[in-house]
Amino acid sequence: MRAIRSLLIVVGSSAPWPAYLGLLAYAARQGPWPRSIAVPASVTLLILALVVLVASLARWMLRRDGWAEATLQVPAEVTRQLRRAVLALAIPGMLLLWPESLLSWGLIAPGGRPVSASALCRLLCLGFELTAWGVAYCLLRSRSPLVQWLLQFPENLGWWNRHRLLVRWTVLVAIASVVVLDVLGYSFTARRLATGAVQTSALTCSCWVLYRLILRAIDRHAWRWVRSGRSLAGDESPDVSGPPDDLAARLRRLTVYLVPALGLILGAWIWDVDLALFRSLGEEQLWRVDPKSDVFVTVGDLTKALLVIVLCAAAWRHMSTFFAVVVFPRMRDDPGVRFAVVTLARYAVLGLGLLIGLSAIHLGPEKIGVVLAALGVGLGFGLQEIVSNFVCGIILLLERPIRVGDVVTVSGMSGKVERINIRATTITNPDNQSMIIPNRAFITSDLINWTLKDKVIRVSIRVKVAHGTDPDRVSELLLALAREDADVLRNPVPVSFMEEFSDSALIFVLFVHVPEPSLGGRVRHRLFARIQRRFAECGIAIPLPTQELLVKPHGGPAFSSLGDLIRTDSASPTPPTPRSLSTHPSIPSAVEDCHRGVDE
Numbered sequence: 001m002r003a004i005r006s007l008l009i010v011v012g013s014s015a016p017w018p019a020y021l022g023l024l025a026y027a028a029r030q031g032p033w034p035r036s037i038a039v040p041a042s043v044t045l046l047i048l049a050l051v052v053l054v055a056s057l058a059r060w061m062l063r064r065d066g067w068a069e070a071t072l073q074v075p076a077e078v079t080r081q082l083r084r085a086v087l088a089l090a091i092p093g094m095l096l097l098w099p100e101s102l103l104s105w106g107l108i109a110p111g112g113r114p115v116s117a118s119a120l121c122r123l124l125c126l127g128f129e130l131t132a133w134g135v136a137y138c139l140l141r142s143r144s145p146l147v148q149w150l151l152q153f154p155e156n157l158g159w160w161n162r163h164r165l166l167v168r169w170t171v172l173v174a175i176a177s178v179v180v181l182d183v184l185g186y187s188f189t190a191r192r193l194a195t196g197a198v199q200t201s202a203l204t205c206s207c208w209v210l211y212r213l214i215l216r217a218i219d220r221h222a223w224r225w226v227r228s229g230r231s232l233a234g235d236e237s238p239d240v241s242g243p244p245d246d247l248a249a250r251l252r253r254l255t256v257y258l259v260p261a262l263g264l265i266l267g268a269w270i271w272d273v274d275l276a277l278f279r280s281l282g283e284e285q286l287w288r289v290d291p292k293s294d295v296f297v298t299v300g301d302l303t304k305a306l307l308v309i310v311l312c313a314a315a316w317r318h319m320s321t322f323f324a325v326v327v328f329p330r331m332r333d334d335p336g337v338r339f340a341v342v343t344l345a346r347y348a349v350l351g352l353g354l355l356i357g358l359s360a361i362h363l364g365p366e367k368i369g370v371v372l373a374a375l376g377v378g379l380g381f382g383l384q385e386i387v388s389n390f391v392c393g394i395i396l397l398l399e400r401p402i403r404v405g406d407v408v409t410v411s412g413m414s415g416k417v418e419r420i421n422i423r424a425t426t427i428t429n430p431d432n433q434s435m436i437i438p439n440r441a442f443i444t445s446d447l448i449n450w451t452l453k454d455k456v457i458r459v460s461i462r463v464k465v466a467h468g469t470d471p472d473r474v475s476e477l478l479l480a481l482a483r484e485d486a487d488v489l490r491n492p493v494p495v496s497f498m499e500e501f502s503d504s505a506l507i508f509v510l511f512v513h514v515p516e517p518s519l520g521g522r523v524r525h526r527l528f529a530r531i532q533r534r535f536a537e538c539g540i541a542i543p544l545p546t547q548e549l550l551v552k553p554h555g556g557p558a559f560s561s562l563g564d565l566i567r568t569d570s571a572s573p574t575p576p577t578p579r580s581l582s583t584h585p586s587i588p589s590a591v592e593d594c595h596r597g598v599d600e
Contacts, residue, residue, distance in 0.1 A: 014056035021049035058086040077145040100124040133175045140168040207263040289362045305360040312353030339404040392439035409448040464505035466541040478510045489513045
């Protein structure tokens with residue numbers, strides 16, 4: 001808006017003198033003097049007003065640190081070149097086209113007899129056309145500051161950048177063709193082509209300026225279109241429209257299509273494109289709709305249907321961008337609601353577009369109903385699961401048991417809902433794996449939505465202490481540790497109590513609440529670590545499960561501990577005498593009795 005206001009200020013600053021000359025022209029035309037003097041004077045003042053307006057606008061916009069440099073970021077050498085080009089066209093235009101207009105229109109008519117000089121008029125026009133060709137050559141040559149500056153934006157120029165030599169020589173040859181036509185005597189054709197070329201050049205420059213202004217507005221205001229609205233939970237949730245950079249990129253791509261489309265429409269008006277030709281082509285018949293009727297599908301009907309389909313596809317693709325700019329800033333910040341609104345609007349546009357497109361080729365609702373009835377049986381049996389998943393997807397968007405961004409558990413799988421599509425829903429598990437789950441599973445299976453009401457979840461921590469520990473002291477320590485954690489909510493308040501007696505310990509439980517399900521694991525880890533350190537500092541024992549093993553050999557005394565099984569005799573300084581391999585070791589009596597009992 002600031003750039004547009006500054007442009008209006010520039011136009012307003014350049015308008016006083018041309019307006020004054022225009023009033024003088026009107027006064028000269030309505031004055032009491034003869035018509036042979038009033039008409040030439042009026043035309044002269046109007047031409048002078050036009051030249052002054054162009055020169056003033058060029059002066060204000062292309063001057064050093066002017067509007068072009070400040071708003072469009074045009075380099076100083078480019079503005080200097082453009083300023084010289086405007087002056088090189090304005091001064092010869094005043095000197096050459098002014099007398100040519102007076103002579104060709106018969107405005108110089110002393111005594112009511114117009115003065116005509118066709119050869120002189122052709123020479124004057126030829127001089128201005130050659131001047132325009134020279135100015136165009138200077139602007140489009142390879143070392144021109146304008147061309148060098150435009151080559152810095154290859155992603156914006158695209159095809160023009162890859163074929164810049166072809167574009168340059170096409171423009172120069174087109175201007176030269178006008179000159180040749182004027183020399184050969186086809187003055188009317190040359191004048192019409194020259195006038196259309198000048199208007200087209202002005203339209204191209206205007207579209208380019210409009211494109212740059214839109215890009216500037218997008219870069220400055222994209223963050224406002226994704227600002228947080230009124231949230232019920234008071235939290236900052238990611239917007240379905242995406243981050244500001246993503247939204248700005250989508251708006252730039254949309255601008256690339258809209259501005260040239262507007263330029264083509266205005267260009268057709270400039271060149272007086274005859275619509276009768278298109279009407280005659282549109283009435284050509286292609287095929288008969290019904291053999292029993294005389295209704296035909298024409299080229300116009302097919303073109304209309306294709307145009308509707310293309311517009312529906314464009315609306316489907318850019319629906320989220322439109323809502324992000326127009327609707328979402330006025331809605332509360334709920335990504336689930338926004339995703340549901342965009343998806344339902346897309347379905348509505350798709351259905352309406354198909355209905356209008358089919359109606360354009362004379363397939364009305366009654367014929368479409370017959371076709372759908374014929375396909376109903378096939379859809380019911382062959383595509384039962386697909387239709388069921390589609391209907392379940394509509395139910396998910398309308399009833400909203402799950403929303404984009406919710407953490408859910410369905411069919412034993414847990415994750416965050418990323419997208420609800422026509423057939424299936426995409427959720428991302430903690431391992432960053434995308435799981436595609438049919439929509440029917442969310443309707444017919446057991447579903448746990450951890451964040452349906454809000455994102456606050458409860459984390460439970462169970463600890464064991466030795467018998468004889470003061471329960472009140474343990475509870476106070478657990479509550480103190482919970483209050484010290486930054487991620488633990490103060491409301492609901494943490495709760496700690498002794499849950500039960502066990503055989504070897506007292507079991508305590510601590511309940512805390514965290515604002516995000518993703519914080520549960522980290523909070524649990526930190527609290528367990530702090531509990532272990534704090535209990536060690538306070539002398540509170542955490543009992544470990546122990547087992548005593550009682551070994552009782554056959555016919556011998558029982559060993560009450562592991563130490564009784566370990567030999568405690570001292571080592572001999574001399575190694576024992578080696579025994580022969582054929583010598584069998586003696587078998588203890590207890591083992592011998594055992595084996596004897598088994599053998600018997």
